[in-house]
Structure formats: C-alpha cells, structure tokens
Amino acid sequence: MVTPLGPDLDSFWSGLLGGGGDALTAIERFRTDDLRVGRGGEIKKIPAVASGIRSRAVALLVAAAADLRSRARLGAAPERIAVVVGTALGGVEELEHALAEDRTPRRAFDALYDAPAHALAEWLGARGPALTVSAACASGATALGVGADLLREGAADLVVAGGYDVLCRFVLRGFDALRSLTRERVRPFDRRRSGLLLGEAAGLVLLARERDVRGPRLGRLLGHGSASDASHVAAPDPEGRGLAAAIRAALSAADVGGGDIDFVSAHGTGTPLNDRIETAVLRRALGPRAEAIPVNSIKGALGHTMGAAAALEAIMCWLAAREGLIPPTAGLEEPDPLCDLDYVPGTCRAARPRLMLSTSLGFGGCNAALVLEAA
Amino acid sequence: MAAAKVGVRVESVGILTGWGRGTGALPPDARMAAAGRAVLPLARPALEGERFRRATRECLLGVEAVSAMLAEAGLERAAIRGEGTALLFVTAGAYGPSNVGFIGARSGTLHFPYTAPSALSGEVAIEFGLTGAYVILVGGAPATIDALWQAGLLLAQGRCERALVLVIEVFEDCEALWRRARWTLPAPLVETAACALLTRGDSPAVYGALGGGAGPLETAVEARAGRTLAAAPLVALALARAAGEPAARLTGSWRGRRASIELAVAGAPARV
Numbered sequence: 001m002v003t004p005l006g007p008d009l010d011s012f013w014s015g016l017l018g019g020g021g022d023a024l025t026a027i028e029r030f031r032t033d034d035l036r037v038g039r040g041g042e043i044k045k046i047p048a049v050a051s052g053i054r055s056r057a058v059a060l061l062v063a064a065a066a067d068l069r070s071r072a073r074l075g076a077a078p079e080r081i082a083v084v085v086g087t088a089l090g091g092v093e094e095l096e097h098a099l100a101e102d103r104t105p106r107r108a109f110d111a112l113y114d115a116p117a118h119a120l121a122e123w124l125g126a127r128g129p130a131l132t133v134s135a136a137c138a139s140g141a142t143a144l145g146v147g148a149d150l151l152r153e154g155a156a157d158l159v160v161a162g163g164y165d166v167l168c169r170f171v172l173r174g175f176d177a178l179r180s181l182t183r184e185r186v187r188p189f190d191r192r193r194s195g196l197l198l199g200e201a202a203g204l205v206l207l208a209r210e211r212d213v214r215g216p217r218l219g220r221l222l223g224h225g226s227a228s229d230a231s232h233v234a235a236p237d238p239e240g241r242g243l244a245a246a247i248r249a250a251l252s253a254a255d256v257g258g259g260d261i262d263f264v265s266a267h268g269t270g271t272p273l274n275d276r277i278e279t280a281v282l283r284r285a286l287g288p289r290a291e292a293i294p295v296n297s298i299k300g301a302l303g304h305t306m307g308a309a310a311a312l313e314a315i316m317c318w319l320a321a322r323e324g325l326i327p328p329t330a331g332l333e334e335p336d337p338l339c340d341l342d343y344v345p346g347t348c349r350a351a352r353p354r355l356m357l358s359t360s361l362g363f364g365g366c367n368a369a370l371v372l373e374a375a
Numbered sequence: 376m377a378a379a380k381v382g383v384r385v386e387s388v389g390i391l392t393g394w395g396r397g398t399g400a401l402p403p404d405a406r407m408a409a410a411g412r413a414v415l416p417l418a419r420p421a422l423e424g425e426r427f428r429r430a431t432r433e434c435l436l437g438v439e440a441v442s443a444m445l446a447e448a449g450l451e452r453a454a455i456r457g458e459g460t461a462l463l464f465v466t467a468g469a470y471g472p473s474n475v476g477f478i479g480a481r482s483g484t485l486h487f488p489y490t491a492p493s494a495l496s497g498e499v500a501i502e503f504g505l506t507g508a509y510v511i512l513v514g515g516a517p518a519t520i521d522a523l524w525q526a527g528l529l530l531a532q533g534r535c536e537r538a539l540v541l542v543i544e545v546f547e548d549c550e551a552l553w554r555r556a557r558w559t560l561p562a563p564l565v566e567t568a569a570c571a572l573l574t575r576g577d578s579p580a581v582y583g584a585l586g587g588g589a590g591p592l593e594t595a596v597e598a599r600a601g602r603t604l605a606a607a608p609l610v611a612l613a614l615a616r617a618a619g620e621p622a623a624r625l626t627g628s629w630r631g632r633r634a635s636i637e638l639a640v641a642g643a644p645a646r647v
Contacts, residue, residue: 088491090513095471096478098552108555112468113492113513118630130632131521132513134470134492142510149528155582170478174487225534226508228462228500234488242506245458249508249534364493365500366509 001162001203002063003312004041004302009067012312013319015301016327017348022301024186024197030169037181040167041199041303056166056200057091057116062123064202065160072206074124074158075214081126082156083117084147085204086139086163087307088362090132091115093168116164128156136362137267138226139163140203140310141370145224147207157212162311164202171306172198178234180271187331188268188297189275189339196269199303203311219318220373222256222355225249229365236274240281242367243359247285250357254371258286261293261371262353263326265313266343267361268297269304270331278359279339285357294351296344300331310360314370317356321374324352383527384576384639385623386537387450388613389443390569391436392600393417396443398610398617405601409563413554415601416547417566426501431489433469434498437543440568441499444539448572455572456504459536461529463510463522464496464543467604467629470513472548495543507535516593516627517634519608523625524582524636526573538573542606560602567606569613578622578639587635590626604629608636616640 001008004023005015015023024041032038049066050059074081090113098107109115114132121130129150133143140163147161165171175181175198182195205218227245229237236243251258264286266278283290298316299305305312320326325348332345356372393415394400394408402408409415420435427435445452470492477490488494493511500506510525512518519542526538546553546564553564592611596603600610608625615623626635 092474092490095474099475099478103555105555105558108552109559111552113470114467114515114518114630118632127632129517129521129634130514130630131518133511134513135509135511136491136493146510146525149525153528153582155524170474170490174477174490177485177487226510227458228497228506228509230497230500230504230506233494233497233501245506253532253534362493363488363491364495364497364511366493366497366511 001067001312002043002047002060003201004043004199007047007063016298016316017325020328020330020346022330024303032172035172035176037176037183040197041305042167043200055091055094055110055116057164058119060164060166060200060202061116061120064204065120065124068204068206076157078125078127080128080157082128082150082159083121083126084131084133084143084159084161085117085120086133086143087113087165088134088136088139089165089171089306090134092170093166096170124160126160135366136364137306137309138360138362138366138368139307141224141360141368142226144221144311144314144370148221148224151207151209159207160204161207162204163307165200165306165308167198167200185331186270186300188270188300188329189336189343190332191334191336193270193272193275195271196299197303199305201305201308201312203308203315205315217375219321219375221370222373223250223253223371225253226368229367231365234363236277236361240277242365243281243361244285246367246369247359250369250371256355256371259289260355261286261357263317263320263356264293264295265317265358266295266297267359268299270299276338279341282341290341293342294326294344294349295341296327296329298327300329310358310368313358314372317358317372321353324350326351382576382578383530383573383580384641385571385612386574386641387444387448387572388569388609388616389440389447390567390610390613391417391439391443392567393565398613401599403599405563405599409601413562413564414546414550415563415565417568430498431473433472433495433543433545436568437495437499437541438502440541440570441503441539444570444572452503455537458507460505461508461526461535461538462496462500462505463526463538463540465512465519465522465605466492466543467515469495469543469545472545475549496541499541515604515629516607517629517632519605520625520627520634520636523638524580527580530573530575540571540573542609543568544604544606563601565601565603567603567610569606569609571609571612576639581637583635590624592623593626612640
C-alpha cells in the first residue's frame, strides 16, 4: 500500500500506532488558496517504482502493487488473475488535464474511471477480469467482496483487490463547497468534531481461496454485505437503515452474530452526522456487548481516503489481529455523549481480536460492511 | 477456462436508445441511418415532481429505463420496492457530463455529489425504494456481463429476490471528448438507458472472463444500434427476447478484454 503515512504497509502500521498523531498537512500539489480548507492527507513522494507514471491514480496503484508483490507471489496463470479495485474518483484528475491542456485521445480515454484498474492489470500482467467498482467512499469494501465472489465461484484463482483515490483539486473543491471539511483537527467521535479531511492512498490485498494458500496469510474475509439507503444522494439515512442492513447482510454471509464481533473499524469520518448515526447503528448491530467491543476510526490519522478507505481499514483490522494491537482513534480526546461506544482514544490498545467488522458509507446512499477474521 | 454457474433468468428488459423506445426502433443499419451524425442523443425525460427538477438528465434516464422495464414486464412499482431487490449499475461514462460540468463550473458547487457514478443509481434507488444490495461497476460491455453474473450470484446466494441490472450511457454533453477516441469508437455513439430484471431460474448462467470472439448478438447490436458501450449486452438481451430466443449468449469487449455469459431469457410474463 501507499498512504500519507508512508510508502508501504510497514509505515502505514507504525504510523497508525504512533501516538495518535496524523499525516494531515498543507496540500502542496495544487492550488488551494481559493478554498476554505487546504489541508489533507497528501502523499508527498511517490515511491520510485511509480515515479515516471503520468497518471497519479495509476502511480498510486502501481506503488501499492509493488509493495504487495514484495510480500506475496502472484502464483497463478495470468488469465486466472483478476483485478478488482474500488474508487470514488477514478481518473478524474486526467479529465482535468484533458479539458485543459492535453487534447490527445489517450488523455481522454485515461479520464474514464476504469482506466487505472486496467493500467494496474497491465502492470501486473493479470489477464483475468479487471473490474472497477465505484460506490463512492464505500468502493473499497465492495471491491473486496466482488473479488471474493470471483474466487468463490471459480472465475479466478487469485484476485488483487482493494481501492485507491487521489487527492486532487476536483474532489477538494467539491467537499469544500459542501462544507464537509474541517479547519480544525479531524476528531472522529469527539464532542468537538467538525468535519473530515481528505486523503489519498492505494491499498491492495491478494485474495486466494483458502485451499490454495501456501505461505503465511494476513487474514480471512468471511462475508460482505451492501445496501442502499434510498433516502438521499449526499447524506446518510438519518436512522442508518442502509448501514444496518449492510451489516446484517455481512454478518449473515459470515454466519456470525453481532455479539461475536471482537473489534469494529468504523467509517468514522468525524462529521457530526455520520459519527452519531454510525454509533446508533453499531449499538443495535452489536447487541448487549456493544459497549465492551473496541471500535476505532483511522481517518483522524490519514484523512478520508475515499475509495481506498475500506481496503486500508480491512488491512488495519487484520494487522491488529496479527500484532495484538488496536490503533487508536487519532483526534479523539473528548468523547461525545452521543457517541458512547468504546472508541479507543489516546494510544493503541493491547487486544487480539478474532472476528472484526468494518463499515463504509458513500454518496448515492451506498453502505457496505465486511466481516473479517484473524489468520 | 473455468466458468461460474448460477441459476438465473432474465424476466424483462426495457431499453431506450437514441433511436427510440424498444428494439423495434432500431434501424437495420445504424451507421447508414446515422447519416454522418456522431452521436444519437436521448432527450431529457419529462418527469414530474420537485425532486426531478434539479436531477441530471442521466439520473432521469435511469428512472425511465426502470419504468420501461416495468412496463415491458407488466409490473407495478411495488413489485420491486424494498430490500429484496438488488441494484447493479454499470456505465462507461455516464458520470462524464456532471464531472465536466463541475470542472468547468457550469454546474453549481453543491452539484458535486452528482459527479459520483453512485449518484445515478442512488437516484434510481430513491425513486423506486430499492434498499437491497448494490454493485456499481464502471467499464464497457464486459462490466455489464460481470454485473449480470454478479446479479446471478446475489440471487443464488439468497442475498436478493430479484435483481435489476441498469446501464446508462450518454455522450452528447461530452461529445468533443468522445470524438477524440473516434478511431477506437467509430460513430455512431448511441445514447442508451436500459434495465434488465433477473430472477432465480433453473438454467445456470455460464460466465467466462475470456469469452472467445464476438458472438452473433454482439455483432447484431453493433450493426443495428451502433456503439452503446456498456449498454450493448442489455440491448442484445432485448433483441434475443424480442426474437423469442430461450437463451442468449452475450459477449463484449473493452480495452482489449472480453467477457461472455449465457443466460436463460423468459418469454412469458414476469414472475417476481
């Protein structure tokens, strides 16, 4: 992976554990002087393996894929390797260039949202299905779920799955206009929370059927679920009905109950509305044990990485299980009485969860959930 | 090549193209009928209601496509409302107009959420009360074939009772951009909004990620409809259904990749 915390998985993990700080800085790559907010989780240096790639989205994916390949072998025939990536923005930054200075056919074609996934497949030499999931900020979760389906049904033997998105002027201007961005620190579930900050990242995992795994594995994906709010294009359902349905579907697919969950990675954007709704939904979904189950959000540390977020959060869950440490919710200092679950403030917590739940929401009323298991 | 098998049946298909409504509007030769026009546009549907006043043309076309499917099936809206209906939305570029409008500041900044592909399916979900599972894929015809296969999986796994596969392709607002790719996508580009209703069936769908060459339906769609990108497999389904075929083998290619799927097609009234 590549994140604002660093160029690989190790820097991601150490950054999350590192004392509750964040990687949210002044944006340097494009102008922000006409916007309310000019900070975010910007990756300052693209890893060398991807430094010559024109499209930043492709560069992030290739950097993440290179990190993945340094840890896992793609041991299958090329036509049996699939790529499934989630994104909220795809190649939209290429569209900005296509409309401005670059009138070439290539730039126009690269502006389509599925272009980076195909470029990744080409870089990997993967010739199986190459899918782009675009369910806004829930994209990464659905991509992992679709990837698992491809394996389960025999349409592929290996799937490189995950999510990515680029912090570009297009998206910063959009969230800025919606007044969703905070001028303060991102504080998920905190009484003083006032909004989110955006980040950019790419996170990929290699999915394989259990019987085909030869080496050590990071963890298992037991189930995924999704549900539409059918309520509003830009705001979550006030009762969180879609999120609740997605969680139920994921738990059902995993054949576990809410009370079996040991740890939750929440969407936790740090907006007043999201965190309150999510708390209420989790309380209902987790049942009587809800207050005893640790929950965190990593968006205070690296910002909301949109299409990458759910993939990063799934990886964080598996690492937490492997390392016996749950990263803190950076920015959470004064708990909100309306967000009254165990949101792991301050420093990381020693715990070794076995079953984990990850939740995601996005524009268009998209809600997704993953149930994950330790290796 | 391994193939995945799930039981699925196509109950109904509604299509709107730049040629008109349904397969009956398709000319015998799209290129000749286009008479040099690069894009065959779809008009903005005249839907009533305050909510639709600010909706994008693409969103309204999605609503119209679902309505066309319901009319074709002889179903009321209530038949698809609720958690039992999954919505699978596919497009290659229907998010383009809102993206270009936002970049060029032609649309208001509060229009930003509509730049997301999920806003299109979100509006359709709101209109018809679809609160079930969803999948949103971006790509060409293979992405729609993937979506049809995913719909079959959702049905087979009991994650829905019925599935809608919705495709919207629009070109008019971004014609200059699409024209840059005219060597890859020769004219005419034909705007299309299409929706298929799938239910559980006895016949397994056979999905292939490589798929071989272009099948007869793919060839027929290109000849009669022109370039409809991700919508082509649904136009093919509609043609197969209109011809009374019991099954359809759909093929499609995009960015050098191919996919195929074989599906049972219902000729009788829909049972949902």
